[in-house]
Each structure stands twice: as C-alpha cells, then as structure tokens.
Amino acid sequence: MSDHHPASGLDDAVHQRVRLGVLAILAEVRDADFAYLRDALQVTDGNLSRHLQTLEQSGHVAVRKGFEGRRPRTWIAATDAGRQALETELGALRTLIDRVDRAGAGG
C-alpha cells in the first residue's frame, strides 16, 4: 500500500499554525483588527506581522489601514481565495482525523 496520505495534500501556506489561526478567525469574524488577532493567537506583533505579510502576498488576506478617531488601526479580512484555501485545508484535516480515528487511536 503506497497511496498518498492526506497530510501530503496540506499546503504550508495555510497549514502553518499562525496562518491557519488567522484564516480560521477570519471565517468567524470577517474583519479583525491586528490586536485582536495577536491576542487571540497569543503571538508577538512581529510574528503576526510576518505571517500576515505572507498571507497578503499569497492573496489569502487583504489588509486595510485606517483610523478609529485619531487612533491608527489595521484591519484584516480573508479574500475569496483565502476562504477557499481554508476549506481545502479543513477538508484535508478532516480526512486525516477520520483515518486516525478509524485506526482506533482517536479519542
């Protein structure tokens, strides 16, 4: 048996922990500000910035800078491509989890 395991279909662009978290949160709240994502994912400003830049470059999120009163804020939203990539990722993860569960090692 040498079929490909579902893990081989995971795309690092979306699977990486922080980036997966960003896209999962943006599926819930649509538009999140930088501080919200940072606190929810418990990462540093620098770490989040780096991953948002990667997601923006790959077309998975759109970043919009604006003001709330005089306070500068950065808003992040998933693009259609980002939502689609999250669906693909979650589909591969579901398949992976089902296989482990069927093997009797699952909870």
Added chain:
Amino acid sequence: MSDHHPASGLDDAVHQRVRLGVLAILAEVRDADFAYLRDALQVTDGNLSRHLQTLEQSGHVAVRKGFEGRRPRTWIAATDAGRQALETELGALRTLIDRVDRAGAGG
C-alpha cells in the same frame, strides 16, 4: 472578546505538515519503514530525515535500524508521548474545525 483561539494551542513540534503526517501514519500502521513514509507523504529523503530527527529528539518517535535479508532498512514507530501529542493536536484541530463550521463557513 479576547478568548484564546484553539490555534494558539497547536504545537509546531507536531503540527508541522510532515511531522503531523508521520505521527498520523504511525497511528495507522504502528511500525513504518522510511521508504513507506517518504512515498505516502511525497517528500524527499532529506526532508523526511530532517523531520524524523526532530521527532526523535523531541521523543515523539523511535527509530530502529535493521536488515531485511541483506538490505538495510529503517523502521519508525511512535512513542507513547508521540501518540499522546497526536491526540492533543487532533483535539485542538477538531475544536478549530467546529468553530469554523459553526461560523457557517464550513463545508
């Protein structure tokens, strides 16, 4: 609302794509040889070697070298800690997937 997202509980030691794949396969087949893992995960020898070394150093897998006839083979098995870490990872992923599904963006 600033609760922590389940993605903040993912551990890169186990979440990383290739390492997650290795541990998921070892939940199915218990003892796998190097070539089987490489083909199932569609990675290069070097890439798999690097990730197996990481998993061995963190105590998640045990690597055993032996022979089948005259042919050298490398066998890999998950340790108890590796199986436990996989369960923790899959639990966090299930929670993440459920949240996205509840938000109505899930399949």
